[in-house]
Amino acid sequence: MKDLAAALSDIYSGFTNREMWARMAWTDVRMRYKRTVLGPFWATLNMAIFIVALGLVFSHLWKMELADYLPYLCSGFLVWNPITAIITESGSVFVAASGTLLQIKVPYSTFIFATIYRNFIIFLHHAVVYIGVIIVYPVPINMNTLLVIPGLLFIGVNSFWVGSVVGMTCARYRDIQPLLTNILQIVIFLTPIFWTPDMLRGRGRLALVDMNPFFHFIDIVRSPLLGKAPALLSWYVVSGFTVVGLLVAVYCFKKYRKKLCYWL
Amino acid sequence: MSSIKINNLRIEFPIIGSSKSFRREVLLTPIQKFLKRWKGDEGEEKLIKKDTSAAKDDTRELITGGTLSDAKGSEHLSIIAVNDVTFTVNQGDRIGLIGPNGSGKTTLLRAMSGVYEPVSGSIEVEGKISALFTTTLGMDPDDTGYNNIFHMGMYLGMSKEEILARVKEIVSYTDLGIFIDLPVKTYSAGMVARLSFAVATSIVPEILLLDEGLGAGDARFQKKVSDRVDGLVSRSGVLVIASHSAEMIKQMCNKAALLNNGKLLFFGDVEEAFKEYDQLSGTGA
Numbered sequence: 001m002k003d004l005a006a007a008l009s010d011i012y013s014g015f016t017n018r019e020m021w022a023r024m025a026w027t028d029v030r031m032r033y034k035r036t037v038l039g040p041f042w043a044t045l046n047m048a049i050f051i052v053a054l055g056l057v058f059s060h061l062w063k064m065e066l067a068d069y070l071p072y073l074c075s076g077f078l079v080w081n082p083i084t085a086i087i088t089e090s091g092s093v094f095v096a097a098s099g100t101l102l103q104i105k106v107p108y109s110t111f112i113f114a115t116i117y118r119n120f121i122i123f124l125h126h127a128v129v130y131i132g133v134i135i136v137y138p139v140p141i142n143m144n145t146l147l148v149i150p151g152l153l154f155i156g157v158n159s160f161w162v163g164s165v166v167g168m169t170c171a172r173y174r175d176i177q178p179l180l181t182n183i184l185q186i187v188i189f190l191t192p193i194f195w196t197p198d199m200l201r202g203r204g205r206l207a208l209v210d211m212n213p214f215f216h217f218i219d220i221v222r223s224p225l226l227g228k229a230p231a232l233l234s235w236y237v238v239s240g241f242t243v244v245g246l247l248v249a250v251y252c253f254k255k256y257r258k259k260l261c262y263w264l
Numbered sequence: 265m266s267s268i269k270i271n272n273l274r275i276e277f278p279i280i281g282s283s284k285s286f287r288r289e290v291l292l293t294p295i296q297k298f299l300k301r302w303k304g305d306e307g308e309e310k311l312i313k314k315d316t317s318a319a320k321d322d323t324r325e326l327i328t329g330g331t332l333s334d335a336k337g338s339e340h341l342s343i344i345a346v347n348d349v350t351f352t353v354n355q356g357d358r359i360g361l362i363g364p365n366g367s368g369k370t371t372l373l374r375a376m377s378g379v380y381e382p383v384s385g386s387i388e389v390e391g392k393i394s395a396l397f398t399t400t401l402g403m404d405p406d407d408t409g410y411n412n413i414f415h416m417g418m419y420l421g422m423s424k425e426e427i428l429a430r431v432k433e434i435v436s437y438t439d440l441g442i443f444i445d446l447p448v449k450t451y452s453a454g455m456v457a458r459l460s461f462a463v464a465t466s467i468v469p470e471i472l473l474l475d476e477g478l479g480a481g482d483a484r485f486q487k488k489v490s491d492r493v494d495g496l497v498s499r500s501g502v503l504v505i506a507s508h509s510a511e512m513i514k515q516m517c518n519k520a521a522l523l524n525n526g527k528l529l530f531f532g533d534v535e536e537a538f539k540e541y542d543q544l545s546g547t548g549a
Binding site: 023034100105263 | 378395
């Protein structure tokens with residue numbers, strides 16, 4: 001009971017410590033593009049070049065109209081980026097913060113919120129590319145577009161449990177992070193980002209689309225961005241992951257928070 | 265009213281080596297077990313057992329630096345850095361932690377600050393803890409000295425309003441002149457130290473934890489430093505300081521805690537604590 005209270009208080013005081021995690025996130029972003037002329041807009045430019053180049057090649061390969069393919073590719077990749085970044089960066093969230101964590105008492109969760117916020121900032125820079133794309137190749141903008149907001153909120157909330165669970169596991173077992181990076185490199189090709197779900201039928205579709213959680217997480221933001229409503233199944237899957245994930249995160253905080261400082 | 269109650273505190277550091285990472289636990293252990301049975305010997309683990317065979321129960325004392333534990337059923341070898349320590353610090357107390365290297369002074373301080381969680385026993389703290397172990401936390405070399413006052417202040421637990429109220433005084437104390445508006449990376453090491461010192465000592469602590477004294481700057485600055493530390497200490501409701509300087513402890517503290525090998529040997533009068541300490545060093549223990 002005492003441990004549970006301590007766990008919840010860590011999460012709560014970490015979240016309300018907004019000034020600190022917001023600052024950490026901004027400092028990180030600025031450090032990354034220190035003394036560059038474009039600053040964080042390098043992220044925008046990188047994404048723009050990648051999307052245009054890939055869009056030209058793949059639309060040709062799949063024999064799709066660029067007007068259909070480019071918004072699809074860009075929106076999918078836009079959502080994939082923060083998802084993969086948060087999973088890999090969660091692996092080092094506590095280890096990288098050990099300099100601070102072993103000097104002063106800061107809620108552990110502060111660093112998870114900093115990671116999420118940092119990736120949100122980068123997401124906004126990437127989103128500029130998508131706005132450019134839909135100016136050239138318009139997509140319908142309607143009530144479904146508003147579903148972007150709950151979609152992003154879901155991803156944000158899920159990032160928290162990913163950060164806690166992956167962060168603590170990787171602090172203890174340092175081999176997990178390189179393993180995750182490896183797996184995610186493959187997942188990007190196995191998930192419909194470069195290709196569309198209707199290219200697959202039967203068992204392939206079942207395995208790579210319907211049973212692939214990454215698809216559902218991407219689609220709850222991608223579909224609204226394209227003016228469509230995500231499938232009901234996607235909402236179910238994402239909600240399920242949210243509830244179970246948060247419970248696991250609270251459990252991890254309860255059980256391992258006290259040990260974490262000795263693993264750093 | 266600030267106080268710290270420490271009850272039977274024990275802090276243990278597991279020695280987590282690369283050999284005991286994922287590889288060993290997931291892959292090698294079953295193979296090793298199989299080989300062991302097959303070969304009929306104890307392999308690697310024998311080394312560790314042999315090393316600790318001199319132990320009474322399951323621990324053995326080291327010459328310095330806590331006690332090595334290889335308790336049955338525990339996952340790792342671990343170092344017991346603080347062992348069964350109990351004492352209470354009340355409002356107004358100035359406690360000096362003394363003892364040889366590796367006796368657990370720093371670990372005990374970190375445990376009080378909340379960085380290390382007790383492995384067993386408890387620490388009950390009333391009041392807000394300010395721990396000045398590193399004064400440069402939160403410093404961003406690319407930002408100006410002025411902005412860094414806010415960054416570092418935040419890590420020390422000050423709110424924006426609190427810092428705003430003190431920023432003028434901090435700036436004038438640093439003597440940095442126009443440098444305060446330049447990026448910190450253009451500063452000399454001494455100037456960085458002055459800035460972080462000025463911020464750190466501007467806090468109003470309820471409970472102040474210090475590891476060795478605070479200091480910064482050149483000879484001209486030294487006098488200002490000691491005055492400022494005195495001011496900080498007198499503002500704090502409770503002070504706990506770990507130091508090797510007998511002079512400093514005798515001057516600042518009203519009580520002392522003598523640690524050796526993670527155990528509390530003496531708690532009470534400063535002079536008596538040092539007598540005990542001298543005896544300890546005299547016998548070469």
